[in-house]
Amino acid sequence: MGSLEFEGRGVPFKSGDTVASALYRDGLRTFSRSLKYHRRRGLYCGTGDCPNCLMTVDGLPAMRTCTTRCDEGMRVERAGGWPNADLDLLHVTDSLHRVMPVGFYYKTFIKPRFAWSVAERVIRRATGLGRLPPTTAAAREIVRHEHVDVVVIGAGIAGLEAARDAAAGGSVLVCDEGRIGHAVAPGPTLDRLQALEAEVRALDAVTVLETHTALGVYEGLHVPLAGDGDLVHVHPSRVIVATGATEAHAVFPGNDLPGVMLGRAAAALAGVHGVRPGRRAVVAVRTEEGLQHLQTVLDSGVEVIATAVSGAMADRLPDAGLGEVVVDGEVHEARGGSSLRSVVLRRDGRAKRFDCDLLVLSLGLSPRDGLARMALPGEAVTVVGDAAAEPPAEACGHDGIVCLCEDVSTHDLEQAWDEGFRNSEILKRYTTTTMGPCQGAMCGRALSCFAVSRGDVGHRADAPQAPRTTARPPTRPVTLESLAAGVHEIVDKRTSLHELHVAAGAKLDRSGGWLRPFNYGDWREEYLAVRERVSLMDVGTLGKFTLGGADADASELIDRLFPCRVADLAPGRTRYVLSLDEAGYVMDDGLLVRVGEHEWYLTSTSGGAGRTDARLRNFIDRFDLDVHVLDRTAQWGAINVAGPYSRDLLERLTDDPIDAEAMPFPGFTDATVAGVACRVIRTGFVGELAFELHHPRSRGPELWQALVEAGREWHLVPHGLDALELLRLEKGHVYLGQDTMPDDTPAKLDMSWAVDMSKPWFVGKMALERMATLGLARRHVGLELTGGPADTAELRGEPLLVGGDVVGRVTSAEHSIALGRAIGLGWIRSVDDGFPEELVTGSGAVATVVPTPFYDPGGGRMRG
Secondary structure (H helix, E strand, C coil): CEEEEECCEEEEECCCCEHHHHHHHCCCCCCEECCCCCCEECCCCCCCCCCCCEEEECCEEEEECCCCECCCCCEEECCCCCECCCCEHHHHHHHCCCCCCCCHHHHCCCCCCHHHHHHHHHHHHHCCCCCCCCCCCCCCCEEEEEEEEEEEECCCHHHHHHHHHHHHHCCEEEECCCCCCCCCCCCHHHHHHHHHHHHHHCCCCEEEECCCEECCCECCCEEEEECCCEEEEEEEEEEEECCCEEECCCECCCCCCCCEEEHHHHHHHHHHCCCCCCCEEEEEECCHHHHHHHHHHHHCCCEEEEEEECHHHHHHCCCCCCCEEEECCEEEEEEECCCEEEEEEEECCEEEEEECCEEEEECCEEECCHHHHHCCCCCCEEECHHHHCCCCCCCECCCCEEECCCCEEHHHHHHHHHCCCCCHHHHHHHHCCCCCCCCCCCCHHHHHHHHHHCCCCCCCCCCCCCCCCCCCCCCCCCCHHHHCCCCCCCCCECCCCHHHHHHCCCEEEEECCEEEEEECCCHHHHHHHHHHCCEEEECCCCEEEEEEECCCHHHHHHHHHCCCCCCCCCCCEEEEEEEECCCCCEEEEEEEEECCCCEEEEEECHHHHHHHHHHHHHHHHHHCCCEEEEECCCCEEEEEEECCCHHHHHHCCCCCCCCCCCCCCCEEEEEEECCEEEEEEEECCCCCCEEEEEEEHHHHHHHHHHHHHHHHHHCCCCCCHHHHHHHHHHCCCCCCCCCCCCCCCCCCCCCHHHCCCCCCCCCCHHHHHHHHCCCCCEEEEEEEEECCCCCHHHHCCCEEEECCEEEEEEEEEEEECCCCEEEEEEEEECECCECCCEEEECCCCEEEEECCCCCCCCCHHHHC
8 A cells, every 4th residue: 555645635556556546446537627628538548548547747747647557655636627627617618619610720819910929828828738847857868779680569469479479580579568467457368468478578589678668660670669767779670560459439429528438447447456437337348358348347346237239249248237238239428517427328219318427338449550550661560469450340420529639529520521621631630630649549540430431532442441640650658858868878989099099198078979189288289299390190080981983983973072173183192172062051171082093082071971971872873873982981090190200200110102202292192101001191281291191990009109109209299189279270271160150152261262163063063153143241261369368269259340240250269379479260241342351359359350371371381
């Protein structure tokens, strides 16, 4: 025994109770109020397939109390109703159907315009399933991946049998949103289920995950499972959907009164939780399972005063206690106020009323096939058990609630049909049927049957079933917190030199998705090593791609994709390239190396490797070219050797010629350095003589250590991103993303020299031609900064002003060691048809526009 708190009072519960069973035992009958008309709603399905029992539990709204286990001290309250769900003054809306017809939010409050803003606030206060707690701390949910041969969704009898059989051929994961058999009343079904569970759990090839809800079946195949504290991404070769079926939702007047209950809910209350579901009952039975529910209800002490049964099952009813048996009778109407008071059964046009407080409905099974309908044609998805069964013939009665979630009645559907919404899909959108928390589990098939009965124009006459509306994930409500599971788990990409950086005392942080050294203790000393001696930098994070193909296709791809001229690039030479999108905006940059007549090597920025790979493959398909792309980003490392003595250092470790004549700038050669085969590329990003050594990743540590050892004569120290920030700034090189905007063109970046507009065509050329006729409204410039904060770097991000008006922004700023003054980069807007030369930052520093590069403008040092 334990106790939970329900709306300020204690409610006892027993072991195994759900919140709903404990509250029902305590006498609660109004579990919620409906969304639109605030009608009373009671316990209905008992399986989490309807919205009736949704309550706020421990601050979390929209919890399915019929499947939520009780816990000591749990706080529970109903969300709907004002001032409360028992005495709800908003129930007056149930008599205002004429002023709130179906689709009224599309038609009303249009004029005057302010009407909707007022109405929206009122509607928001009157509806909803509760408020999210603003102060609840986020849970640290984990994420993990499972790769199996077969995933079985659903651990009922069909699912466990399928898992047992599949285990003979490989690994199997079987999942269920609840605990196996937790809501099944004692009897033959539960006995069979428990025997199968024991058999399956004994198999080494099978993993069982209870309380893990399958959210969808995605292309691929990919099945995410939301559990209690984790999100499991299952990647199977085959999917078996064994999600069973819901009991059919019957539509008749009064079908949503508290006291109207599906057979599984009544049987679970009586047989699992020991709660008598009512005093006097009418039971309608048309299924084998329904006969078991009838017996369970009888055994709990409920007085059954009438039983409506199909003719095929009449001779299989219990011998006594059935009240009046109405063979082939149907439920015509349920009557009552705050709860059920009587039921009208009808047969052969004659009706009879029975006074009762419980109506139990077991009229058929509606397959839970939403997950199966998400699968693409041809995918290895199999449906077994009740999920694959033929649905019962359903009909929407002359009145009654079709969609319990959205308060849509048969009358609403008829009105929408008369207004011209004449197939299932547009009826769904216009009336919002199936769009509530149950996602059509109760009403989906009834909606389709209604549409077909009226002549759904989208339904084929030879189709075996009524057309269902599109199934979309998630199939069950899931918190955003669960979907974001693992967000705190950062997966760092590391180069092969990571351990060496750690051993050297590097300060590591994230950049471009990689864990990289920012400095090794003193970034200024690292800067001086590059400018005056020799230094190393790990640039293995760069995107690296080899391209080749039949005949001239690879060259054609390069020529079409990049805006520079490449036809005159000879083997052994390199060229700086910009990557433009169709709008002419700069996406990335890198180096293009011509290896041979039909082979190319391309580098990209560290953060742009994935984007570059996708872009290359996309345009290969679009241009229909026979080109092969090999992404070497993870396979190859790269080390930048930079500084005035960099060639001297390399000549100690290689017998291959790397002098200025054998390897001019910009160029490359293949050479063996310290016994490691390398692609050696001349670069100029830091403004000094520099060589990038691209090499097999596994050989990186030995190459690095050999370079460090050979460089001791020049007091070699490696440099990180902190030193690189000033080195590249002195050369006026931009950092994409830091110095650039999403709509920057080469002209705005003063990089038109990297574009050859005489080429017949390249990606983005048409856009550049159009923009050239408009003139520049913004451009990127070099800045000399005087005054302002002592730490020049603090100027980064500050606005640039002219006469008090903001006309730009500082994107990079540092105090140049080589130049002895503060420099920066920034963008400025045109003012009075010209670009200002003198500006002021937000902190008062004077910014003067000057040419770039700031350091060694002739480039002699990097060409040495």
